[in-house]
Amino acid sequence: MKKRIYKDIKIRKLFKRYEIRRRLLLGLINDLSIPLEKRMEFVSQLNRLPRNASKVRTLNRCVLTGRSKSVYRFCKVSRLALRDLGSQGLIPGLSKKSW
Incomplete structure (x- = not known):
């Protein structure tokens, strides 16, 4: 049980570290005034972030x-x-x- 608690704490720290970068990339991806090629570049940058840095991974x-x-x-x-x-x-x- 302790291992799960420590794992969740680790995921929360990782989320906190990447939160600003993830929100910035999502905002740039959803901005329609930016050209499509540049937005696709932001999508690839977002995909390179760790999966555990996402909010939905926390419990x-x-x-x-x-x-x-x-x-x-x-x-x-x-x-x-x-x-x-x-x-x-x-x-x-x-x-x-x-x-």
Whole structure:
């Protein structure tokens, strides 16, 4: 499980490093005032960037368990960890209904 967490952290760092370059190239590719040959050159530059530098490669993972499914964005915790923390009373504003 730790390996997946470290892999996701590595992908997030790579995305952060290439984010400006990727957005700049995408903006230039979509600009219709630039000639087609030049835009195709930008496409080839974009294809040379690492695949893991893309935003869609990142996953939301639970900060406590590393679980990738059913992670709540507002607290970055999975539903299982949220239930445990809620039953212990560690999340303010979360009350038990019928667990």
